[in-house]
Amino acid sequence: MGKNRLEAFSDGVIAIIITIMVLEMKTPNGSEFGALQPVVPVFLSYLLSFVYVGIYWNNHHHMFHAARRVSGGILWANLHLLFWLSLFPFATRWMGENHQAPTPTAAYGLVLLMAAIAYWILQNTIIRHQGRDSLLASAIGRDWKGKLSPALYFAAIPLSFLSPWIANGLYVLVALLWLIPDRRIERVLANRRE
Amino acid sequence: MGKNRLEAFSDGVIAIIITIMVLEMKTPNGSEFGALQPVVPVFLSYLLSFVYVGIYWNNHHHMFHAARRVSGGILWANLHLLFWLSLFPFATRWMGENHQAPTPTAAYGLVLLMAAIAYWILQNTIIRHQGRDSLLASAIGRDWKGKLSPALYFAAIPLSFLSPWIANGLYVLVALLWLIPDRRIERVLANRRE
Amino acid sequence: MGKNRLEAFSDGVIAIIITIMVLEMKTPNGSEFGALQPVVPVFLSYLLSFVYVGIYWNNHHHMFHAARRVSGGILWANLHLLFWLSLFPFATRWMGENHQAPTPTAAYGLVLLMAAIAYWILQNTIIRHQGRDSLLASAIGRDWKGKLSPALYFAAIPLSFLSPWIANGLYVLVALLWLIPDRRIERVLANRRE
Amino acid sequence: MGKNRLEAFSDGVIAIIITIMVLEMKTPNGSEFGALQPVVPVFLSYLLSFVYVGIYWNNHHHMFHAARRVSGGILWANLHLLFWLSLFPFATRWMGENHQAPTPTAAYGLVLLMAAIAYWILQNTIIRHQGRDSLLASAIGRDWKGKLSPALYFAAIPLSFLSPWIANGLYVLVALLWLIPDRRIERVLANRRE
Numbered sequence: 001m002g003k004n005r006l007e008a009f010s011d012g013v014i015a016i017i018i019t020i021m022v023l024e025m026k027t028p029n030g031s032e033f034g035a036l037q038p039v040v041p042v043f044l045s046y047l048l049s050f051v052y053v054g055i056y057w058n059n060h061h062h063m064f065h066a067a068r069r070v071s072g073g074i075l076w077a078n079l080h081l082l083f084w085l086s087l088f089p090f091a092t093r094w095m096g097e098n099h100q101a102p103t104p105t106a107a108y109g110l111v112l113l114m115a116a117i118a119y120w121i122l123q124n125t126i127i128r129h130q131g132r133d134s135l136l137a138s139a140i141g142r143d144w145k146g147k148l149s150p151a152l153y154f155a156a157i158p159l160s161f162l163s164p165w166i167a168n169g170l171y172v173l174v175a176l177l178w179l180i181p182d183r184r185i186e187r188v189l190a191n192r193r194e
Numbered sequence: 195m196g197k198n199r200l201e202a203f204s205d206g207v208i209a210i211i212i213t214i215m216v217l218e219m220k221t222p223n224g225s226e227f228g229a230l231q232p233v234v235p236v237f238l239s240y241l242l243s244f245v246y247v248g249i250y251w252n253n254h255h256h257m258f259h260a261a262r263r264v265s266g267g268i269l270w271a272n273l274h275l276l277f278w279l280s281l282f283p284f285a286t287r288w289m290g291e292n293h294q295a296p297t298p299t300a301a302y303g304l305v306l307l308m309a310a311i312a313y314w315i316l317q318n319t320i321i322r323h324q325g326r327d328s329l330l331a332s333a334i335g336r337d338w339k340g341k342l343s344p345a346l347y348f349a350a351i352p353l354s355f356l357s358p359w360i361a362n363g364l365y366v367l368v369a370l371l372w373l374i375p376d377r378r379i380e381r382v383l384a385n386r387r388e
Numbered sequence: 389m390g391k392n393r394l395e396a397f398s399d400g401v402i403a404i405i406i407t408i409m410v411l412e413m414k415t416p417n418g419s420e421f422g423a424l425q426p427v428v429p430v431f432l433s434y435l436l437s438f439v440y441v442g443i444y445w446n447n448h449h450h451m452f453h454a455a456r457r458v459s460g461g462i463l464w465a466n467l468h469l470l471f472w473l474s475l476f477p478f479a480t481r482w483m484g485e486n487h488q489a490p491t492p493t494a495a496y497g498l499v500l501l502m503a504a505i506a507y508w509i510l511q512n513t514i515i516r517h518q519g520r521d522s523l524l525a526s527a528i529g530r531d532w533k534g535k536l537s538p539a540l541y542f543a544a545i546p547l548s549f550l551s552p553w554i555a556n557g558l559y560v561l562v563a564l565l566w567l568i569p570d571r572r573i574e575r576v577l578a579n580r581r582e
Numbered sequence: 583m584g585k586n587r588l589e590a591f592s593d594g595v596i597a598i599i600i601t602i603m604v605l606e607m608k609t610p611n612g613s614e615f616g617a618l619q620p621v622v623p624v625f626l627s628y629l630l631s632f633v634y635v636g637i638y639w640n641n642h643h644h645m646f647h648a649a650r651r652v653s654g655g656i657l658w659a660n661l662h663l664l665f666w667l668s669l670f671p672f673a674t675r676w677m678g679e680n681h682q683a684p685t686p687t688a689a690y691g692l693v694l695l696m697a698a699i700a701y702w703i704l705q706n707t708i709i710r711h712q713g714r715d716s717l718l719a720s721a722i723g724r725d726w727k728g729k730l731s732p733a734l735y736f737a738a739i740p741l742s743f744l745s746p747w748i749a750n751g752l753y754v755l756v757a758l759l760w761l762i763p764d765r766r767i768e769r770v771l772a773n774r775r776e
């Protein structure tokens with residue numbers, strides 16, 4: 001079975017998630033500069049989530065670039081990932097409207113953790129389907145980022161109750177880790193061509 | 195006529211339905227853990243509908259994978275299916291906000307029933323267009339799941355007034371039936387290749 | 389320039405319009421059967437608009453199926469059509485919430501009229517770009533439906549103030565005219581193949 | 583890496599932005615003609631933003647038509663552009679609901695400026711990736727529109743506080759500049775073919 005429709009459907013869902021999230025910022029009450037002030041924490045949460053959803057799209061793009069065909073299991077593992085991504089706007093809104101409150105910050109971390117686990121399941125489902133010596137398996141290699149990220153989210157959840165600032169710092173740190181370009185798949189593809 | 199645009203349009207509509215549904219969960223009033231409590235029944239309804247829309251997308255994907263070309267009749271049968279799917283968020287919201295109330299539970303079953311009938315019409319329109327001995331016809335075979343599901347929805351509608359729990363149990367049961375991987379089309383495709 | 393991205397973008401916009409429209413039905417206040425009553429006129433407006441947007445998608449699909457390449461002028465004529473289609477949810481909501489009120493019914497007719505004119509401009513822009521003896525020009529032929537529809541919308545606008553029922557009857561009539569399968573383009577395509 | 587998925591994802595995001603914006607017009611309170619009056623300034627803001635997002639989609643289409651492959655840097659430069667475009671509905675709503683108020687008009691100009699800068703960064707990232715003598719570089723040429731537009735947005739921001747009318751006039755002027763068909767890329771493509 002081809003992968004085109006799975007990619008197109010995922011692109012559609014991720015495009016909606018990333019756009020709706022930013023649309024949810026409420027219009028300020030009033031037309032002066034000060035009316036923007038309550039929007040600032042909401043804006044910062046949206047910025048963080050935009051970057052996270054962007055990272056997921058980017059990685060999804062690379063992962064399926066290295067995949068060839070999809071099975072029923074891959075379809076469902078992909079829907080499972082989309083389910084957790086679809087909870088980003090909910091978690092973002094709750095955290096943004098209660099800036100630096102412990103429970104919403106922990107809930108945001110839980111959604112990040114579940115999405116990371118779903119991504120890991122999807123990746124493994126594809127590798128199992130394509131074989132251990134497949135392009136994707138060799139491109140991913142030891143996958144230290146994919147292993148470190150859920151560990152940091154897991155640590156951030158209880159730390160939210162100590163200080164939401166620490167948890168938010170960890171969320172930003174993981175996002176920055178992924179923003180640093182990851183040339184693994186591009187490099188392996190280039191090698192195979194030679 | 196090619197099937198690409200029909201697939202792309204359906205993917206777009208289904209992607210919007212599945213995403214908006216989850217976005218409609220309202221932000222809890224308050225930042226403590228207890229504020230999440232009223233969200234739980236809404237969340238469960240959304241989870242059920244997410245799985246159902248996921249099943250429809252999955253089956254739609256398989257069905258058109260086995261189809262070759264589309265006619266005007268297929269375009270309209272597909273729009274008819276999308277219409278009933280587009281009522282999922284409405285029915286989900288009504289059921290989620292009035293947890294275990296008989297009428298909304300019955301209305302949810304009605305939407306499930308109409309979508310199942312629309313799917314069956316679409317399937318038959320494609321088979322009629324492609325011939326009884328087509329790939330799709332042989333892949334679907336006796337189609338017991340496609341026949342059992344509407345019967346169970348039909349039963350659930352009056353049972354909602356006896357006990358919404360029974361109706362909801364039937365909805366979960368049918369979803370589980372479809373989640374068990376259905377390898378019919380994949381198997382037939384593999385056979386034809388040999 | 390290829391037509392794929394124009395088709396994909398239009399599919400995206402039309403998919404959002406058709407889905408959001410149905411999503412806008414408000415959840416009934418209460419869980420009894422009677423609570424659905426105020427939703428009925430809104431539901432009927434949505435059903436009519438769903439059929440109209442479906443017709444536009446269908447015709448758009450056929451029209452670009454017969455087109456080969458796109459120019460800058462075609463891109464803008466297409467965006468112009470999408471602009472008027474994007475006003476459908478607004479006009480539908482206003483008409484649905486004020487059932488059988490003259491002004492909203494006339495406004496709905498105006499949006500239908502402008503969309504029909506935009507479609508006609510788009511069609512002519514494509515034909516001018518491809519030549520009078522192109523596939524599209526011969527497929528469309530005398531285009532009596534495309535000429536009758538805007539005339540009926542134009543008549544319906546003042547008739548709304550006499551009786552909204554007449555105007556709504558005309559809207560349903562035009563929709564039915566288009567629902568009757570139009571095999572022109574399919575026939576011409578089949579002829580050319582022979 | 584192919585450019586198809588980047589185009590499809592961008593199309594999805596831009597389609598949602600352009601559609602949601604128009605959907606946000608609130609239903610008039612009442613069914614008479616006069617009830618439409620408060621919608622007029624909001625409608626005009628939406629019309630301006632629809633044209634701007636249409637121009638961005640059009641230019642994005644042309645730019646990637648002249649591009650061949652994408653790198654990780656191009657993916658992120660594209661997401662950066664989509665981020666600023668996603669703020670259009672927010673800025674449009676704020677300006678529309680406070681017609682001719684200085685701060686919202688300046689904020690709208692700021693979002694236009696940031697989107698123009700993001701577009702410029704994306705264009706340069708593609709040119710750097712493809713070489714100075716690439717199709718895109720020669721098609722763009724001296725790019726006076728791409729240089730004049732941000733200068734005019736930059737001027738409009740302080741001018742909003744002098745008179746919002748002047749700022750809005752500049753926004754309309756820049757939109758008109760881009761609406762005049764820009765045949766550079768089409769011409770260069772035609773030249774290369776010969």
